[in-house]
Amino acid sequence: MTRTISIDPITRLEGHGKIEIFLGDDGSVRNCFFQIPELRGFERFVVGRPIEELPRIVTRICGVCPASHHMASAKAVDGCFGNEVPPVAHKLRDMYYHAHFIHSHVAHFYALAAPDFVCGPESDPAVRNILGVVAKVGLEIGGRVIKARSMAQRIQQLLGGRTTHPVWCLPGGVAKGLKKEELNEIKPMVKELAGFTEFSLKLFHDVVLKNPQYVDLILNGPYTLDVQFMGLVDKDNAPNFYDGQVRVVDFEGHEICKYQPDRYFEHVAEHVEPWSYLKFPYLRKRGWKGFVEGINSSIYCATPLARLNVADRMATPRAQEAYEGMFKTLGGKPCRALMANHWARLVEMVQNAEMLERYCADPEITSDKFRVLPQQITGTGIGIVEAMRGTLTHHYTCDKNGICTGANLIVGTTNNNAPIQMVTKKVAQTLIRPGKEPNQGILNMIEMAFRAFDPCYSCATHTLPGQMPLEVSVYQGGKLQHHFKRGS
Amino acid sequence: MRTLLLGMGNPYLSDDAVGIRLARDFKSWLEGIPNLDIVEECSVGGLELLPLIEDYQRLVIIDSTKTTGGIPGKWYYFTAERLRETMNLTNIHDANFVTALELGRRLGMKLPANSEVHIFAVEIADSLTFAEQLTEALQRGYPQYSSEIFNCIVELIASPPGFLVPVNVLSHAAGRI
Numbered sequence: 001m002t003r004t005i006s007i008d009p010i011t012r013l014e015g016h017g018k019i020e021i022f023l024g025d026d027g028s029v030r031n032c033f034f035q036i037p038e039l040r041g042f043e044r045f046v047v048g049r050p051i052e053e054l055p056r057i058v059t060r061i062c063g064v065c066p067a068s069h070h071m072a073s074a075k076a077v078d079g080c081f082g083n084e085v086p087p088v089a090h091k092l093r094d095m096y097y098h099a100h101f102i103h104s105h106v107a108h109f110y111a112l113a114a115p116d117f118v119c120g121p122e123s124d125p126a127v128r129n130i131l132g133v134v135a136k137v138g139l140e141i142g143g144r145v146i147k148a149r150s151m152a153q154r155i156q157q158l159l160g161g162r163t164t165h166p167v168w169c170l171p172g173g174v175a176k177g178l179k180k181e182e183l184n185e186i187k188p189m190v191k192e193l194a195g196f197t198e199f200s201l202k203l204f205h206d207v208v209l210k211n212p213q214y215v216d217l218i219l220n221g222p223y224t225l226d227v228q229f230m231g232l233v234d235k236d237n238a239p240n241f242y243d244g245q246v247r248v249v250d251f252e253g254h255e256i257c258k259y260q261p262d263r264y265f266e267h268v269a270e271h272v273e274p275w276s277y278l279k280f281p282y283l284r285k286r287g288w289k290g291f292v293e294g295i296n297s298s299i300y301c302a303t304p305l306a307r308l309n310v311a312d313r314m315a316t317p318r319a320q321e322a323y324e325g326m327f328k329t330l331g332g333k334p335c336r337a338l339m340a341n342h343w344a345r346l347v348e349m350v351q352n353a354e355m356l357e358r359y360c361a362d363p364e365i366t367s368d369k370f371r372v373l374p375q376q377i378t379g380t381g382i383g384i385v386e387a388m389r390g391t392l393t394h395h396y397t398c399d400k401n402g403i404c405t406g407a408n409l410i411v412g413t414t415n416n417n418a419p420i421q422m423v424t425k426k427v428a429q430t431l432i433r434p435g436k437e438p439n440q441g442i443l444n445m446i447e448m449a450f451r452a453f454d455p456c457y458s459c460a461t462h463t464l465p466g467q468m469p470l471e472v473s474v475y476q477g478g479k480l481q482h483h484f485k486r487g488s
Numbered sequence: 489m490r491t492l493l494l495g496m497g498n499p500y501l502s503d504d505a506v507g508i509r510l511a512r513d514f515k516s517w518l519e520g521i522p523n524l525d526i527v528e529e530c531s532v533g534g535l536e537l538l539p540l541i542e543d544y545q546r547l548v549i550i551d552s553t554k555t556t557g558g559i560p561g562k563w564y565y566f567t568a569e570r571l572r573e574t575m576n577l578t579n580i581h582d583a584n585f586v587t588a589l590e591l592g593r594r595l596g597m598k599l600p601a602n603s604e605v606h607i608f609a610v611e612i613a614d615s616l617t618f619a620e621q622l623t624e625a626l627q628r629g630y631p632q633y634s635s636e637i638f639n640c641i642v643e644l645i646a647s648p649p650g651f652l653v654p655v656n657v658l659s660h661a662a663g664r665i
Contacts (some may be wrong), residue, residue, distance in 0.1 A: 045500065045618035060500045060531070107535060111583045129587050130535075134594065143595050150539060164532055 074169030079381025122441030173371030503612035561629030
């Protein structure tokens with residue numbers, strides 16, 4: 001006979017995700033499933049529309065990473081028109097995207113990740129949020145977070161004309177260039193953001209790395225997986241969030257493959273399970289082998305840590321220093337400790353800020369050669385960027401009139417669907433043991449397993465409530481034995 | 489009293505757009521009223537909302553909700569004092585609305601009091617299918633619930649601080665939470 005533990009984010013909303021944990025007679029975890037509903041019909045929705053409209057439409061898939069969809073879509077549409085995009089347009093898009101990364105990573109670290117460490121993984125859920133962080137570390141932190149986000153957003157606005165849901169990228173470039181007076185407004189904000197990224201890294205050192213328990217949790221806890229890693233790299237194998245080749249490396253550091261975005265379908269396939277709406281991408285050439293770890297596994301992670309694991313170096317000096325320090329502490333590269341994703345985000349932010357500094361000093365950045373008009377239609381385009389939470393692929397086809405005939409998307413969180421399942425089960429098996437009933441602390445530590453991925457189901461599925469309120473029901477023999485909830 | 493009216497949702501996600509559609513329709517009637525600003529389409533939540541609502545004394549939000557066993561077309565009214573989650577006031581990647589409000593206040597931002605954050609949430613049938621149309625149930629009920637909500641908002645805007653939409657005007661609604 002088995003017992004079932006269901007962990008449901010707020011039950012007053014349908015369309016939520018839930019974790020179901022199945023216990024055996026002895027009280028040990030037999031199985032664990034993370035289930036979420038999926039949005040339907042995007043491919044059908046865009047078929048029949050002018051292909052150049054798609055970069056504007058896809059930003060509405062998700063309110064969390066609209067710029068990622070905008071960029072991937074713009075690159076796919078560039079391909080449909082066979083455009084050579086002017087160098088300054090690429091630079092402007094990349095510049096915009098670095099600001100967007102900072103905007104997003106700041107939110108994840110301070111609102112979602114930091115509460116687990118600053119307040120503690122087993123602290124009262126009522127205080128385990130950004131207010132708890134502020135209460136412990138100081139009100140000044142909250143002000144800096146809000147200010148950093150608003151500056152990152154203002155930079156996006158100055159570049160792209162609006163803060164959210166950009167309509168800026170067009171086939172062959174961007175709709176507007178950067179004026180000198182706009183650049184002058186951006187420069188001091190970039191300087192302050194650079195300081196903020198360094199400050200965030202120091203905060204992580206002070207709060208997390210100086211606490212031996214947290215270091216032990218990161219390195220030796222159940223939050224590790226022996227799977228492979230994926231990320232976009234430039235010609236020097238440094239992380240590139242906007243452009244480059246996709247590199248896949250195994251957890252011992254050997255390169256499995258490296259490919260141009262337009263060859264993605266030769267390397268990635270999607271597995272379907274009857275119990276989940278969401279697909280499970282895997283390395284096609286290895287074949288689907290199930291939810292298994294190991295050097296021959298076809299499962300991969302596409303996360304901030306994965307991006308640093310597949311890279312040989314960072315693209316900028318201060319980020320390089322932070323990257324070297326991180327892997328030294330973690331015992332080398334690649335690192336399999338998924339909780340290090342939080343640290344990797346902060347290292348990425350340093351590169352984001354340095355790249356913004358680099359663009360601010362680039363004399364070409366205010367050039368007016370930011371677009372070429374499309375002259376042809378090729379019929380196919382594939383765009384890949386790194387969304388904050390993983391590799392994002394947009395693949396479109398269109399007819400000779402530029403009308404969309406097909407679309408396929410593999411979003412960041414979908415890439416990580418299999419490892420999220422696996423680590424959630426692993427943590428549950430470690431923490432819920434015979435005779436030990438789950439409590440709030442244990443449930444949060446299970447949540448921490450998938451929170452490390454910064455999963456966003458707004459596009460992979462639909463919005464979930466903030467802070468993931470949970471309900472837990474324990475059944476035995478079909479009867480409810482134990483029930484409690486937190487949040488909401 | 490400076491008031492902001494926000495229509496929330498995703499314009500391409502079927503019934504999720506009902507808040508946007510209502511705000512757009514109401515704008516044609518309400519535009520020009522002193523001290524009232526209207527944002528017909530807002531698709532962000534959490535900390536992202538703070539700069540948008542700063543310096544307003546009253547906030548009126550029109551959103552969608554999906555509850556277990558709820559009847560599409562029914563609607564709910566509540567304030568942030570008794571906040572329940574709606575489809576777009578939440579953000580998994582960010583702080584939730586209540587936390588964001590509290591953080592903003594602690595940071596000294598001038599935000600409306602919880603009693604002045606008025607939320608109208610329409611029960612919807614489908615927010616998972618990409619479509620520019622409302623489902624039939626929402627479309628059919630639109631004249632009824634849109635006029636009811638509109639009347640409530642007009643009375644609210646015309647009333648002094650502290651006003652709550654009275655229960656007796658909610659006879660066709662699912663009720664005040």
